[in-house]
Amino acid sequence: MYTVDFPDDGLAREWHLTETGVESRTRAYHPRWYVTPASDLDGSFADLRGWLTGHPAVVDTSTERWRTGYRESEREVLRIDTRTPDAVDRLARQVAQQGRPGQYRCFDVDFDPQFRYCLETGTDPTPDRAPTTLELSAPRRVTTGDDPLDETTVADETLTGTPADVARRVASRVHEADPDVLVCSSAELLPTLFAASDRPLSAYELGRRPGYEQVASASTYESYGQVGHSPARYTLPGRAIVDRRNTFLLHETNLAGCLDLVARSGRPLQELAWASIGTVLTAIQIREAHDRGVLTPWRSWRPELFKSARTLHDADRGGFTFAPAVGVHEDVHELDFASLYPNIIRTRNISPETIRCGCHDRDDVPGLGYAICDDPGVLPDVLAPIIDDREAIKADLRETDDPETRERLEGRSAALKWILVSCFGYQGFANAKYGRIECHEAINAYARELILTAKDRFEAHGWRVLHGIVDSLWITAMPDREQTDLETVAAEISDRADVRLDYEGRFDWCAFVPQRESEAGALTKYFGRRADADPEAAGLDAYKLRGIEARQRSTPDWVVDVQTDLLRVFDRTRSPAAVCDRLRRRLGELERGDVPTDDLVIDQRVSKPPEAYTHRTRTVAALERAAAAWNLQPGQYVEYVVVNDEARGQARVALPGAADRYDAAFYTELAVRATSSILAPLGWGRDDVRAALAETTQVSVESYGCGSSDPSASTR
Incomplete structure (x- = not known):
């Protein structure tokens, strides 16, 4: 079965893919959910059962024995069989209002209909063959x-x-x-x-x-x-x-x-x-x-355990990030802890029912004093096969060159990566069914200890840490020091951490960008060329970019193209003059009107209705202009081209497809900003770029992408 629909009360129609097409099967089905008194003091649910009898949305009620938590024993609960999937939420709200507030707790309520059906009937929704697809689109x-x-x-x-x-x-x-x-x-x-x-x-x-x-x-x-x-x-x-x-x-x-x-x-x-x-x-x-006989709560009601003010301060710190060494650095190596947070969960047995369990009085979590139970945790059991399967997929990827096989494996690897990435943040989510803030805090505490230990060990072996972000480190050799082989150091750190530290690769050079209004390093803005990569053959794949304009969704395509063009000039020359010369040529395209307006579209998220904004921004102007064509809601995106940034109201922008001109000065400023991101590691800001553009000086051959690599070589 790969999909199911519910054509009438009490019926479900399964759709199964076959070798020759598809077939359907219809069966009786009534979704079920559960209720229990909030505590033993609330007694039985006889009154509730009587109220449910004869309710038009209820087919039947009965009692069963389930666990309502992983650390709880089986207890009697009321099972409610409902006529249709969409009636479950409505009926649960009515039940929650019975008796005194909080008297009843509901379980297995807010499930999507098809998922609920598969869970209750034990149906596997994985199709027996690859589904066929058809694209359908409209303006x-x-x-x-x-x-x-x-x-x-x-x-x-x-x-x-x-x-x-x-x-x-x-x-x-x-x-x-x-x-x-x-x-x-x-x-x-x-x-x-x-x-x-x-x-x-x-x-x-x-x-x-x-x-x-x-x-x-x-x-x-x-x-x-x-x-x-x-x-x-x-x-x-x-x-x-x-x-x-x-x-x-x-x-x-x-x-x-x-x-x-x-x-x-x-x-x-x-x-x-x-x-x-x-x-x-x-x-x-x-x-x-x-599978373990545990019901899922409708709403998470696990209270946060008491903490002292000092513990709250120490726990609420997040992952560790080093201040990056601003500038351009040669011969840089990147190393990452493999699936750091999931592996911390797995190796330290972190799970909502094991953290601060009450049956141990130990200081297991560094700096926080939390104990972790010795009984195997559920969360590590859930994540272990995902971690192992992704490692196996990555090993298969290293062994195959077949394009179709690689595409399939890369898709599976990416899907599992996102699950592993989210498992940590989910623990701190207030509405998580199986989350707990203490798990979130403990994972961070272990991660901080591991990254600091790794820094100490690299420095002890002659390596300087240029930057570190939670689970990744960028290092280079210390001058006048003998370095231990990186493979040896990584193996030592892996043994200490009980989490593998992988060598991700080498950069011929890597640049860390300062903050716009400060000399301090921006934590997530950097770029570099991968070792021995040929930019002419590999294109942008030769570089790793993070945080700069080319990676930002709202950046127009033309500005992205300009910044990547300047990046190549920077790579060849490390010369601000050559980069600015190249920028001058690209701005000439803009001033002559040679840039298509489709390449100048800005894409911005709408946060509220137009009338709720207090400042008349470009986004508001675009929203007002779009109101006649689209019914945009907060959270959606609006696209526009700036046609006259000095104007007021809707005249400031045009919608894509309706723009027959653009404001060259506005887009020039965007290009200058993107250029300053490339040159900032060399100490150049936007004012320096503007000053260079204002000069009528020599134009370097390198700005044309040819000639000598000597930055002093130039021509008028």
Whole structure:
């Protein structure tokens, strides 16, 4: 089975991929969830059971024995069988309001419908063959705005005409291709097509049966200080829907990686595609809990244990980051602890039920005084196979040159990497089903100790640490000191840490960038050329870039191209004059009007409605101009081209496709800023770049990408 829908009360229709196509099977199904009194003082749930009897959403109630926590014994709980999956949340809210506040605790409530079905029925949602896909897209003005459906692209064919004609032809193409997965530019295209069709909902067919269902509404949320937008979600009978606007995993991995996580999490492909990494990790943990006879709480109610003010201060420190040595450094080596946080969890037995367990009085966690139970933790058991499998995949990658095999393995490796990356932050998430802040603090404490120990050992063996970020170190040889072989030092540190320190590679040179208004190093801004890489052959793959404009989403394509062009000149010459000469040539393109406006588009996240902004920024101007074409919500992105930065209001910007000019002075300043990031390690700021541009001096041959490598060689 690879997807399931719920056509009527008490029914589930499974869709199975076969060698020749697909087949469906229908079976009776009523989702179930559980309730228990919050404490023994609350007595039984006889009153609640009586209230539920005869409720229109309830099919049956019964009692079963389950554990409600990993460190708890089995107890009697009330099982509630519900008519439909979408009734579970509504009924749970009603139950939570019965009796006094907090009298009842609910379990196994807020599961997505297809995941719940697989969990309760023991169904594996991993398809027996690779699903076939079909791309479906429409202009943003159609799916986000109010324009009629006059254009849709199916695979590589663009269909135009009246809305009814387009809807009919799209349905015909989908029927002919009969894909297992529809990959949509926006899931909003589905209701748009149904609304445009001249056939009734019960007759228009994009799935393997007529009709569609909306399973979630659009919403705006805030996470880690950023406003996000979650689009509405839809399902079609017999097909999985992937919304490209709402699929982090497909963007970061590929179909093979997603299917690997389907098998591990038990979430069918459609629900996995729209899930966050934390949601997938939660699903893996829910399956583990279910296998161990433990129910999953609806809301996390584990209180944080008492800590002294000093412990709070020491615990709330995060990972360790060294102040980088600003400048350009030759012959730099990068080493990383392999999956540091997951391996700390695994080797130190960190888990919500083991940390500060109460059965030991020890100072296990460095600097915090937390004890960790000796009983094996659940979180290490969950992560161990993921860690081991990723290591095996990486070993297979080193042994194969087959492109298809490499693509499949790289997708799986990337998918597992994201799960391992998220497992640490998830422990500090307030609403995590199986998280605990003390786990988060303990992991950080161990990581700080390991990175400082590694620094000490490198320095003892003649190596200088230039920079370090949590699990990565950049080192170079100390002058006038004898160095121990790096492999030997890394092996020593690995043994001490019980976490492997991997040699990631060497850079011919690496530059660490200072903060814009300070001489101190910017913690996450650096760039360098990989050892022996040929920029002419490898292009940007010859370099590693972090934090500078070329890595920032909002940077226009032309500015990215300019910065990478200047990076190559910097690589050849290390000469600010040569870099500025090259910049002058690129600015000439801008001043002559030779740069396409499509290469000058700025992409900004919207944090609130236009009327809520107090400053009239370019983003606000773009929002006001876009309001006539798109219904943008906070958390979505607005694109614009700056056409006159001195103007007021909407005249300041134009929307992509409508811009027939641009403000050369504005984009010149963006290019100057990007240039200063490249030259900052040499002590040059934006004022220095502007001063160099203002001079009518010699133009170096190197700025043209040819001639002598001697920075003094120049021509008028």
